[in-house]
Amino acid sequence: xxxxxDDISTGSVHGETPGPARSDGSGRSxxxxxxxxxxxxxxxxxxxxxxxxxxxxxxxxxxxxxxAALALLFLWGATAGVTRHPWGIVFARAxxxxxxxPTELEDSTPPTFAQGVGFVITALGxxxxxxxxxxxAVIGAALAFVAAFLNAVFGYCLGCQTYLLLVRAGILRRAxxxx
Amino acid sequence: MNTVxxxxxxxxxxxxxxxxxxxxxxxxxxxxxxxxEILSPARLGENVAFGANATIVQFSTExxxxxxxxxxxxxxxxxxxxxxxxxxxxxxxxxxxxxEFAVMQTPTILLLDAEGGVRSRIGGVPRPxxxxxxxxxxxxxxxxxxx
Numbered sequence: 069x070x071x072x073x074d075d076i077s078t079g080s081v082h083g084e085t086p087g088p089a090r091s092d093g094s095g096r097s098x099x100x101x102x103x104x105x106x107x108x109x110x111x112x113x114x115x116x117x118x119x120x121x122x123x124x125x126x127x128x129x130x131x132x133x134x135x136a137a138l139a140l141l142f143l144w145g146a147t148a149g150v151t152r153h154p155w156g157i158v159f160a161r162a163x164x165x166x167x168x169x170p171t172e173l174e175d176s177t178p179p180t181f182a183q184g185v186g187f188v189i190t191a192l193g194x195x196x197x198x199x200x201x202x203x204x205a206v207i208g209a210a211l212a213f214v215a216a217f218l219n220a221v222f223g224y225c226l227g228c229q230t231y232l233l234l235v236r237a238g239i240l241r242r243a244x245x246x247x
Numbered sequence: 248m249n250t251v252x253x254x255x256x257x258x259x260x261x262x263x264x265x266x267x268x269x270x271x272x273x274x275x276x277x278x279x280x281x282x283x284e285i286l287s288p289a290r291l292g293e294n295v296a297f298g299a300n301a302t303i304v305q306f307s308t309e310x311x312x313x314x315x316x317x318x319x320x321x322x323x324x325x326x327x328x329x330x331x332x333x334x335x336x337x338x339x340x341x342x343x344x345x346x347e348f349a350v351m352q353t354p355t356i357l358l359l360d361a362e363g364g365v366r367s368r369i370g371g372v373p374r375p376x377x378x379x380x381x382x383x384x385x386x387x388x389x390x391x392x393x394x
Contacts, residue, residue, distance in 0.1 A: 124253035178312035214264050222268040231310040232353050236345045
């Protein structure tokens with residue numbers, strides 16, 4: 069699991085340099101500002117909405133290309149961690165210095181998992197669209213928009229619910245005990 | 248679809264999603280009364296012990312951000328009261344419990360009385376005022392029962 073990989077690399081190699089380690093992504097051990105992932109979800113939600121509009125307006129190629137770009141960004145967030153995601157870096161450099169310090173820090177594992185969920189939804193949209201399923205990009209973008217918008221505006225965590233459903237279905241238990 | 252219609256549908260998507268979010272926010276974290284099924288500590292896992300007056304049980308998973316917020320809140324509520332214990336159950340290791348307790352979201356919280364009876368159920372991060380009020384009621388009742 070990537071989360072464990074993060075822990076090992078930041079914990080043992082950069083553990084003695086708390087200052088820089090914090091800003092370059094040791095989120096799991098030190099905690100991240102919970103407003104970061106919500107800020108990123110807001111930008112993503114806006115771009116997904118643009119994708120929906122382009123697709124509905126008949127600009128299918130533009131919509132599919134934009135959705136593919138967003139899918140790659142989700143993949144980036146899911147594999148490198150939310151703090152190394154472009155929106156995470158924008159937040160850390162340009163937004164957070166203007167805000168008051170966070171009242172509490174959050175583990176970066178849940179939002180990183182949510183990026184994976186976002187990747188699956190958007191990648192399916194792109195894949196099915198390229199395979200010739202009409203409207204797949206618009207539907208994929210609309211579903212991802214709902215999740216990102218609810219997260220940005222209301223703090224709703226769709227990734228958490230998805231994870232619970234996977235646990236209930238018995239998929240993740242085996243993966244974890246096997247690891 | 249022409250541009251105007253596309254714009255209307257796009258705006259409609261934002262409106263519907265906002266409504267869904269508003270409904271979710273109005274419902275989440277509310278303390279609901281539950282039928283008093285009696286639980287034994289062993290049912291929730293090994294080395295689980297209940298409080299003398301009340302117990303707060305939180306069902307979580309590893310990939311649940313709001314669970315950490317709920318954890319902090321519930322720990323503080325338990326620490327501020329005599330004989331109240333906080334128990335966190337990670338469903339990742341025991342999906343059987345998710346099915347048994349029909350956990351459809353994380354965090355899901357149960358408030359148990361001194362006998363282990365489920366008195367309240369909360370879906371989502373609890374509203375501190377409602378939670379503490381209910382917890383005080385349960386603790387008070389357990390004192391009355393002892394005398």
